[in-house]
Amino acid sequence: MESLKIIGEEIKSNLQLILVLLASPIVVQYILWKYLPEIKGVSAGSEVSSALRSTMKDYLINATSNTEFFAKVASAQLSSLFETVSKVHLVVFLIGGLLAAFLITEPIYRGNIINDIAIMGKRKTLLSRFLFMITYGLFLILSTGVALWGVSKLVGLSLESRFLFSMLLMSFASFIAGSLLVTFLSTISREPVIPLAVLFIAGFLSTVTPNLNSLILPFEELTYFLWNPKLTNLTAYVYGGVILYISLAIASIKSFEGGDFY
Amino acid sequence: MKGVISINIKIFHIFLLAGLISGIFFALNYYQTVNPVVVEFKLQLFIPPGMENAYSKLGTVQVAQKELVLPAAGAYDVVLIGNCTLYVQTDDKLLENPRTLTVTNRGIRIIILNQTTDVTVKFIPQQRIDEIPALLLILGGVVGYAVRVFKFE
Numbered sequence: 001m002e003s004l005k006i007i008g009e010e011i012k013s014n015l016q017l018i019l020v021l022l023a024s025p026i027v028v029q030y031i032l033w034k035y036l037p038e039i040k041g042v043s044a045g046s047e048v049s050s051a052l053r054s055t056m057k058d059y060l061i062n063a064t065s066n067t068e069f070f071a072k073v074a075s076a077q078l079s080s081l082f083e084t085v086s087k088v089h090l091v092v093f094l095i096g097g098l099l100a101a102f103l104i105t106e107p108i109y110r111g112n113i114i115n116d117i118a119i120m121g122k123r124k125t126l127l128s129r130f131l132f133m134i135t136y137g138l139f140l141i142l143s144t145g146v147a148l149w150g151v152s153k154l155v156g157l158s159l160e161s162r163f164l165f166s167m168l169l170m171s172f173a174s175f176i177a178g179s180l181l182v183t184f185l186s187t188i189s190r191e192p193v194i195p196l197a198v199l200f201i202a203g204f205l206s207t208v209t210p211n212l213n214s215l216i217l218p219f220e221e222l223t224y225f226l227w228n229p230k231l232t233n234l235t236a237y238v239y240g241g242v243i244l245y246i247s248l249a250i251a252s253i254k255s256f257e258g259g260d261f262y
Numbered sequence: 263m264k265g266v267i268s269i270n271i272k273i274f275h276i277f278l279l280a281g282l283i284s285g286i287f288f289a290l291n292y293y294q295t296v297n298p299v300v301v302e303f304k305l306q307l308f309i310p311p312g313m314e315n316a317y318s319k320l321g322t323v324q325v326a327q328k329e330l331v332l333p334a335a336g337a338y339d340v341v342l343i344g345n346c347t348l349y350v351q352t353d354d355k356l357l358e359n360p361r362t363l364t365v366t367n368r369g370i371r372i373i374i375l376n377q378t379t380d381v382t383v384k385f386i387p388q389q390r391i392d393e394i395p396a397l398l399l400i401l402g403g404v405v406g407y408a409v410r411v412f413k414f415e
Binding site: 004005007008009011012018021022024025026029030033037039042044045046047048049050051052053054056059060063064067069070072073074077131132135136138139142143146147149150153154155156158 | 272328334397
Protein backbone atom coordinates (compact mmCIF):
# COMPACT_ATOMS: atom_id res chain seq x y z
CA MET A 1 0.00 0.00 0.00
CA GLU A 2 2.73 2.41 -1.03
CA SER A 3 0.13 4.54 -2.83
CA LEU A 4 -1.80 5.72 0.21
CA LYS A 5 1.44 7.19 1.54
CA ILE A 6 1.51 9.56 -1.43
CA ILE A 7 -1.88 10.89 -0.36
CA GLY A 8 -0.63 11.11 3.20
CA GLU A 9 2.39 13.13 2.06
CA GLU A 10 0.14 15.36 0.01
CA ILE A 11 -2.10 16.07 2.99
CA LYS A 12 0.85 16.76 5.28
CA SER A 13 2.45 19.23 2.92
CA ASN A 14 -0.72 21.24 2.32
CA LEU A 15 -0.88 23.87 5.03
CA GLN A 16 -4.29 25.17 3.98
CA LEU A 17 -5.75 21.69 4.11
CA ILE A 18 -4.29 21.15 7.57
CA LEU A 19 -5.91 24.37 8.74
CA VAL A 20 -9.27 23.26 7.35
CA LEU A 21 -8.90 19.90 9.07
CA LEU A 22 -8.12 21.59 12.38
CA ALA A 23 -10.80 24.25 12.15
CA SER A 24 -13.77 22.20 10.95
CA PRO A 25 -14.69 20.57 14.31
CA ILE A 26 -14.60 24.02 15.91
CA VAL A 27 -16.86 25.49 13.25
CA VAL A 28 -19.45 22.78 13.85
CA GLN A 29 -19.12 23.20 17.60
CA TYR A 30 -19.56 26.95 17.24
CA ILE A 31 -22.92 26.26 15.55
CA LEU A 32 -23.89 24.04 18.48
CA TRP A 33 -22.94 26.64 21.07
CA LYS A 34 -24.58 29.47 19.15
CA TYR A 35 -27.94 27.94 18.32
CA LEU A 36 -28.61 25.29 20.95
CA PRO A 37 -28.74 27.50 24.10
CA GLU A 38 -30.95 30.07 22.38
CA ILE A 39 -34.42 30.70 23.79
CA LYS A 40 -36.49 32.52 21.22
CA GLY A 41 -39.87 34.18 21.64
CA VAL A 42 -40.01 34.01 25.42
CA SER A 43 -40.28 37.30 27.20
CA ALA A 44 -39.15 37.11 30.79
CA GLY A 45 -41.47 39.44 32.65
CA SER A 46 -41.10 41.06 36.03
CA GLU A 47 -43.64 42.64 38.30
CA VAL A 48 -43.45 44.38 41.65
CA SER A 49 -46.55 45.33 43.56
CA SER A 50 -47.87 45.60 47.07
CA ALA A 51 -50.54 43.48 48.64
CA LEU A 52 -52.34 43.20 51.90
CA ARG A 53 -50.93 40.60 54.22
CA SER A 54 -54.21 38.72 54.14
CA THR A 55 -54.23 38.46 50.34
CA MET A 56 -50.62 37.29 50.10
CA LYS A 57 -51.56 33.63 49.76
CA ASP A 58 -53.92 34.54 46.94
CA TYR A 59 -51.09 36.36 45.22
CA LEU A 60 -48.88 33.28 45.47
CA ILE A 61 -51.60 30.99 44.10
CA ASN A 62 -52.37 33.44 41.35
CA ALA A 63 -48.74 33.79 40.34
CA THR A 64 -47.98 30.10 40.32
CA SER A 65 -51.11 29.02 38.49
CA ASN A 66 -49.86 30.42 35.21
CA THR A 67 -47.73 27.66 33.68
CA GLU A 68 -47.78 28.97 30.13
CA PHE A 69 -44.28 30.39 30.61
CA PHE A 70 -42.77 26.95 31.28
CA ALA A 71 -44.50 25.45 28.24
CA LYS A 72 -43.11 28.31 26.14
CA VAL A 73 -39.56 27.74 27.40
CA ALA A 74 -39.82 24.00 26.78
CA SER A 75 -41.01 24.46 23.23
CA ALA A 76 -38.35 27.11 22.60
CA GLN A 77 -35.69 24.68 23.81
CA LEU A 78 -36.98 22.08 21.37
CA SER A 79 -37.22 24.44 18.41
CA SER A 80 -33.65 25.61 18.97
CA LEU A 81 -32.66 21.93 18.72
CA PHE A 82 -34.37 21.68 15.34
CA GLU A 83 -32.67 24.84 14.14
CA THR A 84 -29.30 23.48 15.27
CA VAL A 85 -29.86 20.21 13.43
CA SER A 86 -30.59 22.13 10.25
CA LYS A 87 -27.50 24.33 10.62
CA VAL A 88 -25.23 21.37 11.38
CA HIS A 89 -26.38 19.61 8.21
CA LEU A 90 -25.61 22.69 6.16
CA VAL A 91 -22.16 23.26 7.66
CA VAL A 92 -21.17 19.62 7.41
CA PHE A 93 -22.30 19.60 3.77
CA LEU A 94 -20.05 22.60 3.06
CA ILE A 95 -17.08 21.09 4.91
CA GLY A 96 -17.45 17.87 2.91
CA GLY A 97 -17.38 19.84 -0.30
CA LEU A 98 -14.38 21.86 0.83
CA LEU A 99 -12.40 18.72 1.66
CA ALA A 100 -13.23 17.20 -1.71
CA ALA A 101 -11.97 20.40 -3.30
CA PHE A 102 -8.62 19.95 -1.55
CA LEU A 103 -8.28 16.21 -2.04
CA ILE A 104 -9.78 15.70 -5.49
CA THR A 105 -10.29 18.97 -7.34
CA GLU A 106 -6.87 20.46 -6.62
CA PRO A 107 -4.84 17.40 -7.73
CA ILE A 108 -6.95 17.23 -10.91
CA TYR A 109 -6.39 20.93 -11.55
CA ARG A 110 -2.66 20.78 -10.93
CA GLY A 111 -2.35 17.53 -12.82
CA ASN A 112 -0.52 15.56 -10.14
CA ILE A 113 -3.40 13.12 -9.76
CA ILE A 114 -1.86 11.42 -12.79
CA ASN A 115 0.87 10.00 -10.52
CA ASP A 116 -1.79 8.23 -8.45
CA ILE A 117 -3.59 6.96 -11.50
CA ALA A 118 -0.35 5.57 -12.93
CA ILE A 119 0.36 3.67 -9.70
CA MET A 120 -3.01 2.26 -8.79
CA GLY A 121 -5.55 2.93 -11.51
CA LYS A 122 -8.42 5.34 -11.62
CA ARG A 123 -11.01 3.65 -9.47
CA LYS A 124 -8.59 2.99 -6.61
CA THR A 125 -7.34 6.58 -6.80
CA LEU A 126 -10.84 7.87 -6.25
CA LEU A 127 -11.60 5.32 -3.54
CA SER A 128 -8.41 5.92 -1.57
CA ARG A 129 -8.98 9.66 -1.60
CA PHE A 130 -12.51 9.08 -0.43
CA LEU A 131 -11.18 6.75 2.27
CA PHE A 132 -9.38 9.67 3.86
CA MET A 133 -12.46 11.86 3.57
CA ILE A 134 -14.60 9.16 5.16
CA THR A 135 -12.13 8.78 8.03
CA TYR A 136 -12.06 12.49 8.61
CA GLY A 137 -15.84 12.63 8.24
CA LEU A 138 -16.17 10.02 10.97
CA PHE A 139 -13.95 12.08 13.24
CA LEU A 140 -15.92 15.23 12.48
CA ILE A 141 -19.29 13.58 13.01
CA LEU A 142 -18.27 11.75 16.17
CA SER A 143 -16.77 14.88 17.70
CA THR A 144 -19.96 16.70 16.75
CA GLY A 145 -21.94 13.95 18.46
CA VAL A 146 -19.89 14.17 21.64
CA ALA A 147 -20.21 17.95 21.73
CA LEU A 148 -23.92 17.83 20.87
CA TRP A 149 -24.50 15.40 23.71
CA GLY A 150 -22.62 17.65 26.13
CA VAL A 151 -24.24 20.91 25.06
CA SER A 152 -27.76 19.51 24.91
CA LYS A 153 -27.35 18.11 28.42
CA LEU A 154 -26.19 21.54 29.51
CA VAL A 155 -29.13 23.38 27.99
CA GLY A 156 -31.64 20.95 29.44
CA LEU A 157 -32.50 18.75 26.49
CA SER A 158 -32.23 15.06 27.18
CA LEU A 159 -31.66 13.53 23.77
CA GLU A 160 -32.86 10.05 23.02
CA SER A 161 -30.00 7.83 21.90
CA ARG A 162 -32.01 7.02 18.79
CA PHE A 163 -32.19 10.69 17.90
CA LEU A 164 -28.45 11.12 18.45
CA PHE A 165 -27.74 8.07 16.32
CA SER A 166 -29.94 9.15 13.43
CA MET A 167 -28.54 12.67 13.65
CA LEU A 168 -24.95 11.41 13.41
CA LEU A 169 -25.66 8.94 10.63
CA MET A 170 -27.52 11.47 8.54
CA SER A 171 -25.09 14.32 9.05
CA PHE A 172 -22.38 11.93 7.88
CA ALA A 173 -24.52 11.40 4.79
CA SER A 174 -24.71 15.18 4.33
CA PHE A 175 -20.91 15.34 4.60
CA ILE A 176 -20.56 12.73 1.86
CA ALA A 177 -23.24 14.47 -0.20
CA GLY A 178 -21.24 17.70 -0.24
CA SER A 179 -18.05 15.92 -1.25
CA LEU A 180 -19.88 14.02 -4.02
CA LEU A 181 -21.23 17.24 -5.46
CA VAL A 182 -17.77 18.78 -5.65
CA THR A 183 -16.16 15.58 -6.93
CA PHE A 184 -18.63 15.23 -9.76
CA LEU A 185 -18.35 18.83 -10.84
CA SER A 186 -14.56 18.80 -10.69
CA THR A 187 -14.31 15.70 -12.87
CA ILE A 188 -16.27 17.62 -15.48
CA SER A 189 -14.86 21.12 -15.12
CA ARG A 190 -11.33 20.14 -13.97
CA GLU A 191 -10.83 23.38 -12.11
CA PRO A 192 -11.74 24.44 -8.59
CA VAL A 193 -13.85 27.57 -9.09
CA ILE A 194 -17.05 26.11 -10.55
CA PRO A 195 -17.39 23.20 -8.10
CA LEU A 196 -16.83 25.45 -5.09
CA ALA A 197 -19.14 28.14 -6.42
CA VAL A 198 -21.89 25.59 -7.04
CA LEU A 199 -21.32 24.12 -3.57
CA PHE A 200 -21.78 27.45 -1.84
CA ILE A 201 -24.70 28.45 -4.06
CA ALA A 202 -26.38 25.14 -3.25
CA GLY A 203 -25.75 25.76 0.43
CA PHE A 204 -27.28 29.21 0.13
CA LEU A 205 -30.29 27.96 -1.86
CA SER A 206 -31.00 25.32 0.75
CA THR A 207 -31.76 28.09 3.25
CA VAL A 208 -34.24 29.87 0.96
CA THR A 209 -37.33 27.65 0.94
CA PRO A 210 -38.22 24.41 2.76
CA ASN A 211 -38.71 22.54 -0.52
CA LEU A 212 -35.26 23.46 -1.81
CA ASN A 213 -33.89 22.53 1.58
CA SER A 214 -35.41 19.04 1.31
CA LEU A 215 -34.04 18.67 -2.19
CA ILE A 216 -30.48 19.83 -1.48
CA LEU A 217 -30.16 18.54 2.07
CA PRO A 218 -32.57 15.56 2.08
CA PHE A 219 -30.75 14.00 4.99
CA GLU A 220 -32.08 16.62 7.38
CA GLU A 221 -35.64 15.35 6.89
CA LEU A 222 -34.35 11.80 6.99
CA THR A 223 -32.88 12.50 10.43
CA TYR A 224 -36.37 13.01 11.79
CA PHE A 225 -37.70 10.12 9.74
CA LEU A 226 -35.12 7.75 11.20
CA TRP A 227 -35.83 9.08 14.68
CA ASN A 228 -39.58 8.66 14.49
CA PRO A 229 -40.98 7.31 11.20
CA LYS A 230 -44.57 7.80 12.28
CA LEU A 231 -44.28 11.53 12.86
CA THR A 232 -42.42 12.48 9.70
CA ASN A 233 -43.90 12.65 6.25
CA LEU A 234 -41.31 12.44 3.53
CA THR A 235 -42.07 14.72 0.62
CA ALA A 236 -41.26 14.01 -3.01
CA TYR A 237 -38.40 16.50 -2.68
CA VAL A 238 -36.65 14.30 -0.14
CA TYR A 239 -36.82 11.28 -2.45
CA GLY A 240 -35.66 13.50 -5.28
CA GLY A 241 -32.68 14.67 -3.21
CA VAL A 242 -31.64 11.15 -2.24
CA ILE A 243 -31.91 9.98 -5.85
CA LEU A 244 -29.89 13.05 -6.89
CA TYR A 245 -27.00 12.13 -4.59
CA ILE A 246 -27.06 8.43 -5.49
CA SER A 247 -26.89 9.33 -9.17
CA LEU A 248 -24.14 11.87 -8.39
CA ALA A 249 -22.09 9.08 -6.78
CA ILE A 250 -22.45 6.83 -9.82
CA ALA A 251 -21.92 9.70 -12.23
CA SER A 252 -18.73 10.87 -10.53
CA ILE A 253 -17.20 7.38 -10.67
CA LYS A 254 -18.17 7.08 -14.35
CA SER A 255 -16.93 10.51 -15.34
CA PHE A 256 -13.71 10.08 -13.36
CA GLU A 257 -13.05 6.78 -15.11
CA GLY A 258 -13.92 8.24 -18.49
CA GLY A 259 -11.96 11.47 -18.15
CA ASP A 260 -8.40 12.27 -19.17
CA PHE A 261 -6.37 14.04 -16.54
CA TYR A 262 -3.18 14.89 -18.41
CA MET B 263 11.47 23.40 -3.54
CA LYS B 264 8.85 23.16 -0.86
CA GLY B 265 7.04 26.12 0.64
CA VAL B 266 8.82 28.57 2.85
CA ILE B 267 7.08 27.20 5.91
CA SER B 268 7.87 23.55 6.20
CA ILE B 269 6.20 21.73 9.04
CA ASN B 270 7.20 18.25 10.01
CA ILE B 271 3.85 16.99 11.18
CA LYS B 272 2.19 13.61 11.01
CA ILE B 273 -1.45 13.04 10.14
CA PHE B 274 -1.84 11.39 13.53
CA HIS B 275 -0.79 14.69 15.10
CA ILE B 276 -3.29 16.62 13.02
CA PHE B 277 -6.15 14.55 14.38
CA LEU B 278 -4.80 14.69 17.92
CA LEU B 279 -4.43 18.46 17.64
CA ALA B 280 -7.92 18.82 16.18
CA GLY B 281 -9.30 16.84 19.13
CA LEU B 282 -7.32 18.95 21.58
CA ILE B 283 -8.42 22.25 20.05
CA SER B 284 -12.08 21.29 19.97
CA GLY B 285 -11.80 20.07 23.56
CA ILE B 286 -10.39 23.43 24.62
CA PHE B 287 -13.10 25.19 22.61
CA PHE B 288 -15.73 23.15 24.41
CA ALA B 289 -14.29 23.96 27.83
CA LEU B 290 -14.08 27.68 27.06
CA ASN B 291 -17.69 27.81 25.90
CA TYR B 292 -18.78 25.71 28.84
CA TYR B 293 -17.37 28.08 31.41
CA GLN B 294 -18.70 31.05 29.52
CA THR B 295 -22.22 29.63 29.55
CA VAL B 296 -22.35 28.37 33.10
CA ASN B 297 -22.52 31.65 34.96
CA PRO B 298 -24.15 32.82 38.18
CA VAL B 299 -27.42 34.67 37.71
CA VAL B 300 -28.21 37.60 39.96
CA VAL B 301 -31.71 39.04 40.32
CA GLU B 302 -32.43 42.18 42.32
CA PHE B 303 -35.71 43.42 43.72
CA LYS B 304 -35.62 46.97 44.97
CA LEU B 305 -37.92 47.92 47.82
CA GLN B 306 -40.45 50.38 46.47
CA LEU B 307 -42.70 50.57 49.47
CA PHE B 308 -41.47 53.34 51.76
CA ILE B 309 -40.48 51.96 55.13
CA PRO B 310 -38.70 54.33 57.52
CA PRO B 311 -35.39 52.89 58.72
CA GLY B 312 -35.74 50.89 61.88
CA MET B 313 -39.47 50.66 61.49
CA GLU B 314 -39.65 47.35 59.60
CA ASN B 315 -41.30 45.40 62.37
CA ALA B 316 -43.78 48.10 63.20
CA TYR B 317 -44.54 48.59 59.57
CA SER B 318 -45.30 45.00 58.82
CA LYS B 319 -48.04 45.14 61.43
CA LEU B 320 -49.90 47.63 59.26
CA GLY B 321 -50.74 44.87 56.88
CA THR B 322 -49.37 46.16 53.59
CA VAL B 323 -46.36 44.28 52.25
CA GLN B 324 -44.44 44.30 49.04
CA VAL B 325 -44.71 41.29 46.75
CA ALA B 326 -42.92 40.67 43.47
CA GLN B 327 -42.52 38.08 40.80
CA LYS B 328 -40.09 37.57 37.95
CA GLU B 329 -39.82 35.03 35.20
CA LEU B 330 -36.37 34.25 33.89
CA VAL B 331 -34.50 31.75 31.79
CA LEU B 332 -31.38 30.27 33.35
CA PRO B 333 -28.34 29.88 31.06
CA ALA B 334 -27.93 26.18 31.77
CA ALA B 335 -29.85 23.27 33.16
CA GLY B 336 -28.58 21.38 36.19
CA ALA B 337 -28.04 22.12 39.87
CA TYR B 338 -27.77 25.60 41.37
CA ASP B 339 -27.11 26.91 44.85
CA VAL B 340 -29.59 29.59 45.78
CA VAL B 341 -28.34 32.48 47.89
CA LEU B 342 -30.85 34.96 49.28
CA ILE B 343 -29.69 38.34 50.56
CA GLY B 344 -32.37 40.47 52.19
CA ASN B 345 -35.48 40.01 54.21
CA CYS B 346 -38.35 38.19 52.57
CA THR B 347 -40.00 34.87 51.86
CA LEU B 348 -38.67 33.44 48.61
CA TYR B 349 -40.55 31.03 46.40
CA VAL B 350 -39.03 29.52 43.29
CA GLN B 351 -41.33 27.79 40.86
CA THR B 352 -39.93 25.37 38.30
CA ASP B 353 -41.91 23.50 35.70
CA ASP B 354 -42.76 20.70 38.11
CA LYS B 355 -42.70 22.11 41.62
CA LEU B 356 -42.83 25.10 43.92
CA LEU B 357 -40.00 25.49 46.42
CA GLU B 358 -40.16 27.62 49.56
CA ASN B 359 -36.89 29.27 50.59
CA PRO B 360 -34.78 26.81 48.59
CA ARG B 361 -31.06 26.36 49.23
CA THR B 362 -30.49 24.39 46.07
CA LEU B 363 -32.38 24.09 42.85
CA THR B 364 -32.25 21.57 40.02
CA VAL B 365 -33.81 22.37 36.67
CA THR B 366 -34.24 20.70 33.31
CA ASN B 367 -36.68 23.22 31.92
CA ARG B 368 -34.55 26.35 32.18
CA GLY B 369 -37.46 28.67 32.79
CA ILE B 370 -38.06 29.55 36.46
CA ARG B 371 -40.33 31.97 38.24
CA ILE B 372 -39.21 33.81 41.35
CA ILE B 373 -41.93 34.97 43.72
CA ILE B 374 -41.12 37.18 46.66
CA LEU B 375 -43.53 37.76 49.51
CA ASN B 376 -43.23 39.84 52.63
CA GLN B 377 -40.40 41.96 51.28
CA THR B 378 -39.18 44.56 53.76
CA THR B 379 -35.69 45.30 52.40
CA ASP B 380 -33.94 45.27 49.04
CA VAL B 381 -33.60 41.67 48.01
CA THR B 382 -30.92 40.02 45.89
CA VAL B 383 -31.32 36.42 44.78
CA LYS B 384 -28.25 34.66 43.40
CA PHE B 385 -28.31 31.40 41.47
CA ILE B 386 -24.81 29.97 41.54
CA PRO B 387 -24.26 26.92 39.33
CA GLN B 388 -22.70 24.01 41.18
CA GLN B 389 -19.27 23.15 39.85
CA ARG B 390 -19.58 20.37 37.36
CA ILE B 391 -16.49 18.72 35.97
CA ASP B 392 -17.22 17.82 32.41
CA GLU B 393 -15.74 14.81 30.66
CA ILE B 394 -16.50 16.01 27.13
CA PRO B 395 -13.10 17.69 26.41
CA ALA B 396 -11.29 14.51 27.41
CA LEU B 397 -13.59 12.46 25.19
CA LEU B 398 -12.85 14.77 22.26
CA LEU B 399 -9.11 14.40 22.78
CA ILE B 400 -9.40 10.61 22.99
CA LEU B 401 -11.51 10.61 19.84
CA GLY B 402 -8.83 12.57 17.99
CA GLY B 403 -6.23 10.04 19.10
CA VAL B 404 -8.33 7.03 18.08
CA VAL B 405 -9.20 8.33 14.61
CA GLY B 406 -5.62 9.52 14.13
CA TYR B 407 -4.48 6.00 14.90
CA ALA B 408 -7.03 4.65 12.40
CA VAL B 409 -5.41 6.79 9.72
CA ARG B 410 -2.13 5.11 10.55
CA VAL B 411 -3.79 1.70 10.29
CA PHE B 412 -5.02 2.61 6.83
CA LYS B 413 -1.35 3.19 5.89
CA PHE B 414 -1.72 6.85 5.04
CA GLU B 415 1.65 7.17 6.71
